[in-house]
Amino acid sequence: MTTAAPVYLLDASIYIFQAYFSPYNNSVDEAGQDLSAFVGFVQFLMSLYRRERPLTGAVAMDNALFTGFRHALSEQYKSNRELPDENLAQQLDFCARAADALGWPVFASTRYEADDIIGTLARRSRDTDINDAQGGVCIVSRDKDLAQLIRTEADVLWDFSSNRRRSRADIERELGISTTLIPDYLGLVGDSVDCIAGVPGVGPVKAVALLSEFGTLDGIYSNLDKVAAMPLRGAKALANKLGLFETQARRCKLLATIVEEPEGCSDAFANASIADLTLAFPSLNEFSNLLEEALVPKVQIARMSEALVRLVEVSS
Numbered sequence: 001m002t003t004a005a006p007v008y009l010l011d012a013s014i015y016i017f018q019a020y021f022s023p024y025n026n027s028v029d030e031a032g033q034d035l036s037a038f039v040g041f042v043q044f045l046m047s048l049y050r051r052e053r054p055l056t057g058a059v060a061m062d063n064a065l066f067t068g069f070r071h072a073l074s075e076q077y078k079s080n081r082e083l084p085d086e087n088l089a090q091q092l093d094f095c096a097r098a099a100d101a102l103g104w105p106v107f108a109s110t111r112y113e114a115d116d117i118i119g120t121l122a123r124r125s126r127d128t129d130i131n132d133a134q135g136g137v138c139i140v141s142r143d144k145d146l147a148q149l150i151r152t153e154a155d156v157l158w159d160f161s162s163n164r165r166r167s168r169a170d171i172e173r174e175l176g177i178s179t180t181l182i183p184d185y186l187g188l189v190g191d192s193v194d195c196i197a198g199v200p201g202v203g204p205v206k207a208v209a210l211l212s213e214f215g216t217l218d219g220i221y222s223n224l225d226k227v228a229a230m231p232l233r234g235a236k237a238l239a240n241k242l243g244l245f246e247t248q249a250r251r252c253k254l255l256a257t258i259v260e261e262p263e264g265c266s267d268a269f270a271n272a273s274i275a276d277l278t279l280a281f282p283s284l285n286e287f288s289n290l291l292e293e294a295l296v297p298k299v300q301i302a303r304m305s306e307a308l309v310r311l312v313e314v315s316s
């Protein structure tokens with residue numbers, strides 16, 4: 001019996017920036033300009049293709065920095081980020097085009113983040129009958145927020161760099177809550193990486209205790225009078241603090257909730273079918289032309305093109 005193949009959904013930015021900041025990846029073009037992000041991302045895509053031979057999937061690009069709908073909800077959201085400089089912006093464009101040349105469907109939006117694209121594609125792949133023959137979704141990322149999308153026994157969150165694959169059971173064992181409650185959890189504890197404040201003084205232990213007792217953030221606020229009686233240290237003060245920061249907690253949950261059904265969205269990902277997630281055969285000509293346009297050194301072009309030829313031959 002053959003193992004069903006998953007739908008691979010790639011969080012591109014994680015691996016682009018990992019390559020960009022890696023001290024072990026020092027690539028430059030023929031003019032001496034940095035190419036680390038582009039070359040590292042291409043190597044990641046080829047390595048994944050070689051190991052998994054994916055049939056369906058997509059690459060989600062993050063083009064919504066400072067333009068996404070969450071910034072309208074909170075000025076602080078991801079305020080620790082900076083727009084890419086001209087060199088990095090060019091590399092990001094090359095990365096998207098490289099993924100396309102290697103056969104991956106590529107999706108981006110200026111309103112929705114890569115997480116939302118992945119969330120929407122995951123939902124749409126589950127909603128189609130063909131997913132009965134699939135092995136769930138494999139979300140390739142090390143972003144813990146995406147764990148909320150791991151819903152079925154077949155779903156996996158895969159940190160490619162450390163080769164750590166976590167199932168729904170793994171994640172729920174680590175956190176102590178259902179994956180569906182991760183937005184509620186982050187509404188309470190916050191997320192310093194994305195500048196989501198949460199409720200001051202509420203850490204993981206208290207958040208898990210509250211959600212275990214009352215089910216959801218709504219459940220907590222519907223039973224705020226009962227929080228003070230919980231067998232928790234400082235329960236009375238906790239109840240008061242929750243009441244004081246209710247608006248913030250609810251906003252933080254909204255910021256942390258990945259969109260799965262974008263309303264009134266005309267971006268391609270919002271209406272993608274499983275057919276739109278079918279990988280195409282890699283185009284050696286398109287790939288080689290892109291490497292030349294990016295001014296990749298000739299020796300490196302030959303090496304990368306040869307690697308792609310070997311991949312294509314094995315897949316044929």
